[in-house]
Amino acid sequence: MAEIIIKNLQKKFGDFTAVQSSSFTIEDGEFFMLLGPSGCGKTTTLRMIAGLELPTSGEIYLDGEEVGMKPASERDIAFVFQMFALYPHMNVRKNISYPLVSQGMRKVDVKAKVAEVAGILGIEDILDRPVGGLSGGDRQRVALGRAIVRDPKAFMMDEPLGALDAEFREHMAEELRALHDRMNATTVYVTHDQLEAMQMGDKIVVMNHGVVEQFGTPQDIYDKPATMFVAEFIGSPCMNFLRFDGAVNKGDTSVAFANQTFGIPKQIDERGGKLVFGVRPEHISLSDASGYRGEVLASEYLGTTLIITVATPNGDVKVRADSAQIAKTGETVGLDFNPQTITLFDEANGAALASELNEEIFDRG
């Protein structure tokens, strides 16, 4: 298995820049997520790592060796496309054996290897069945088996669960992750689903318009978004943005707008003008004592929690409250914000302002 280092990677298709100078490191054995909306360049990045696209510039190191211009066949990477791409006329065993047979491996070795993989995936009992009659889950396991069987240096997966319904998807996500934990194979996984990325990933790269917006562990990206795009893309409901005209100075621990003062983490950057106060839904509480008030527009019951939408002087916010909380539509409520969790952004470029909360994400570049 392998470490993958991406340095200043860029890809242009004619005038269109699909990926703009991306750099990040995928450590050996990591389950690594490329996350972003469609058209953000995540699949192009994956295809460059696999060797299915050649970079316009930049380098890709696989286990220390620069492979950017090498053909896919010399990179020893297994690519798992949208699942279910099986050879329909072959049975399960033949589907899994195929990559080994085409490499010219001896029959006995193929047999042993297929048996081992079937054991890992728990599909020993269906090896001689045609793939046509298999359930969705089994087809997916077979597709995975075909990728694993070669013992590649790394796995590339492009939205492998995209076509599945929610319940089954959850189940397969768990199974994929458990499989990864057993094999410890470096895996690069493309998805547009933020929950899937948070759930499965050791690290996440968030991309938008071909640019790497942020790179880090799921919890860090959630707590310390580097840009408004990341803050909005991660989390459901996403981070709330209260827009205001104002200023912060270095060392400030509060910010003022709408005739109120709000606590914030000690600021490092200073900025004036159009600013954005970013707060996650679970860090807002309803409080009669607060002078910052708004009208309840809706409340959505979710079993354990309640999502309450409140119209404030600075825009609508969503509050995640305990489901025992009562909030009637039309009622006016006060809001409190947990000061240590606040991120301020500069609205002009969407970038977070550095504070004691998030300073390390800036050190990393």
Next chain:
Amino acid sequence: MAEVSLSNVFKRFGDTVAVEDMSLTVPDGAFVVLLGPTGAGKTTTLRLIAGLEKADSGDVLINGRSVLNDTPAQRDVAMVFQQYSLYPHMTVRENLEFPLKSPILKTPADEIARKVNEVAGILSISHKLNNKATELSGGEMQRVSIGRALVRDPSIYLMDEPLSSLDAKLRSDLRVELKRIQADLGATMLYVTHDQVEAMTMATHVGVLDHGKLVQFGTPREIYENPVSEYVATRLGIPRINILPVDLFGNAPAGAAHIGLRPEHIKQGDGKEALVNRVEHLGDQTRLHLELEGHKLITLTDAHTRLVAKQTLKIAPQNPLYFDAAGARIV
């Protein structure tokens, strides 16, 4: 708007019973969501009310009057399908006007214009009224198809998974929108879905379907907190309720075979020792995948927990639900 009810309705297709002895009342002004997996009979129920299917037995009543012998048009229902089937050669405005131009309704032209503008405003598609239907994004097309139902003032709106083909962000926006529109109009709505979040967040009443049978009917909170069976309990809640053998924790009522523990109903720091298999940081909370005497379960904990895989954690049930061997709730 009207009250709509089904009374002991059966519908078979060959050997398959699609709807079995269904009795259900959608109160006037209610937002009823029928929840169930594929094949539970959700769509058939809608089609029986709309008059697109004929019941084998039982009765369908709108405002207390049997409509079994009425045509779909006479029943005056408005239906929105999963696949937005707009007229591709018409503009958005023409699509919205179409139902009002029906010869039965004889709506005056100024009334049509007023209604179309009002609905376009509600659905935030006013600026697209002169676009061709094919020039819209998926979300806009679905809003137009919902709009085509809203321009009318039918006895009931019937909606068949109208949001399922949209992306997550749009779906969550339209959930809030639909709920608001329904409340503002005081509309009677019957909405079918397999998505529990839609059911919980929008419904005034949820009906849970299992193989053509209505197994529970109540407010989302009643269904979540007080399910009648293991089946119903597993329909709502993310992550799903943990169903475990009853002897794992002891102290169960007589006849109980399974204990049902919602992830938030597991006390930590006391009780039996469980192994942490995996820690998932989801941002606002952390999911712990645990293993207790060979059984897997999921619980929730603080977003910034220091727990990592392979550590152990003591757990005990809190407000458990009990079920008998057949899956019925034991209270």
